[in-house]
Amino acid sequence: MYSGISEIKLLGENFKKVAQFEKRCPTIIENLRDGFVVVNTGLQILYINNAFAEMLDYKTDDIIGKNLLEFTAYPRDQIALLNGIIRRAKNYQDNYDLHFCTQKGGVILTNIAPTPYLDDASKPVASFAVVKNLSEIQKKENILQYQAHLLRYISEGVIVTNPNGEIDYFNPTAEQILEFNLSDVLHKSVFNLFPLDRSHYIELVKDNFPLGKGVYEELEYITPAGIKKHLRVSTAILKNNALFIGTVTIVSDITELVTSRQEAEKANNAKSEFLANITHDLRNPMIGVLGATDLLSQESLNDYQTDLVQTVQKSGKQLLELINDILDLSRIEAGHALGTIKEFNLSELINECLETTSRKINVNNLQLIKAISPQIPTNLIGDAIQLRRVILNLLDNSVKFTPEGYIKIEITPLKHKQENEIILQFSIEDTGIGIPTTQIKNVFEAFHQIDNHDNKGTGLGLAICKQLIENMRGEIWVNSGVNQGSIFTFQLPFQKPFNNIAANTNPVARYSPATTAAKSILVVDDNLTNAKILSYMLKNAGYLVQQAANGQACLDILDEVDIDLIIMDMHMPILNGYETSKIIRNSTANYNNVPIVALTAYTLTGDFAHCINAGCNYHLTKPISSSELYLVLEKILDKNPTNHSAKADIKEELPEFFATTTILIDKLKSNIENMAYEEVTRICHQIKEAALPLGYINLSNATDIVFQYATYADNQKLQLAFTNLRLLFSHAKKTSLS
Structure with a gap:
């Protein structure tokens, strides 16, 4: 005791x-x-x-x-x-x-x-x-004291005002964030706290309070010591029954968040710029290789020379594919979209894949079989680039492990989720050695290989397939057993075209000099090899050609010579193609309406938008063939030599834009429901980048609001902003189609 x-x-x-x-x-x-x-x-x-x-x-x-x-x-x-x-x-x-x-x-x-x-x-x-x-x-004696305790030690600044906007309460965290003592601000106007954005903040209050709405805003703030901070300010109305008794404002110091966001944006921009630059540097020399062989193939060659040219062409294309694969892998890791969503012919794509695969089969007792349901539309809207890669990877995998028998690709419509959407199921079946059941669960992991087999690769093929399919909102699985073959199955959604009419894909051969001799074309490119190849292509078609090594030289020539069309490389020293195009369009000279064909080595999403914003009429990606070049020239010079506008291209882009954005809106909804805010911001960037060049300003602004609330992880306001975005998109789509 x-x-x-x-x-x-x-x-x-x-x-x-x-x-x-x-x-x-x-x-x-x-x-x-x-x-x-x-x-x-x-x-x-x-x-x-x-x-x-x-x-x-x-x-x-x-x-x-x-x-x-x-x-x-x-x-x-x-x-x-x-x-x-x-x-x-x-x-x-x-x-x-x-x-x-x-x-x-x-x-x-x-x-x-x-x-x-x-x-x-x-x-x-x-x-x-x-x-x-x-x-x-907390429970019995003094709820107010408990709440005061929480307010005092909460990590956010809390400011309470009376109906006149005078401060009645200022918690210690508010003192710390704003660097004012309670005695300095008590009974003074809350608006005096934000001198930089005072008028803006007052306007927000005037606009929202009469409607019973609060204020939610990011403000710049300068402390009494002169230190700049970024604040998130959220003000709500306090009422006693229906009587307005004041406001409560929550102040958060988001300086570190804003700084981190800015640094992340800089890093992302640097990564994008690096990818763009390395794409330019790697693809640029291919213009010389493929362009020269393209021109040679049009000459009178004997069989031996033709075989050599075709060998160079084939090897060059393989090298280009390899470059594209390396860059695409980098873009997957960087979070960029690999391809573009556009209309394509499914049957043609499958035939191309089977033809490519057939050349890799070294045995006579292996058949390739295809079965495509007649209920599937001829043309679909989707990412043909990623789909082709998935199918080729799966076919290559089957060829590697199937010494005899058959490889069959079967495509069937699974279900229709929406009127304009179709979900397809792809099955690639083989009679190969199969996969042990113990390894099936690991087959889609990176660097995983079937044990004790000679045909080993990097082990990335199936992992990349899975990632690409998931990028396209699909799923993949496999059924297999030892010596029972394998069936790889995946499902993907596609949009139906607005009109299911296949486009004319017949290439234009070359122009007759008689129809083009009067046209003068200015080639602007700092790469002399590229400029020379383009000049040869143009001269062979009968055009008059001028050359400039940079944007400033281009402007000098335009001041002296009448030009009918400009082919502009967008990546140049001294004055790049974007700035040069803007100067031309803003000029009062008679050349301000000359058609401009943008030429880039970039393959990142958004090139078309950047070029159109700069004032260009068309966009081509290096390396280009003579048939591609002639097709564009025919559109501009033969049909409407002087008055061609990007509006025609924009009108052509609308079906693809609405199909693409419909998919992105669905992705947005799913990611908002799953609170995947980082993915939401990425999708918002894609929608905004596509909408702005087409003139959908309201849609772009609505996307900005969704982006903002996703950044703040404010799911309630994010849901409201998304609803508004979806309504605006539906209205824009309906108006355009009508």
């Missing part, structure tokens, strides 16, 4: 003052509504009052002499006590929250304020503390 006084006396003379105090003031300590505890430097309990014992559902005699750590609820509470003892040894006071376990197994939240007890030599020999039962405050 212990008593508080007897235990304190065990410490000798150092505790005489405590004992005397307890003797003089027993009523004060024992009748405190809050707990009171004294511990030695090892946290052994020397004394507690009845209030603290009752909090823990113990008798005082059952607690005195035990270690305070025994009554804590969580490891973090023990750490807090141990750190506190260290601070008490340095003569520090504290104030923090602790969780204690009661005898009945409950947990109570307390606030403890320990103070060191010093001997005559000013050495800490014990600690005493008042213990407040916050659970009681």
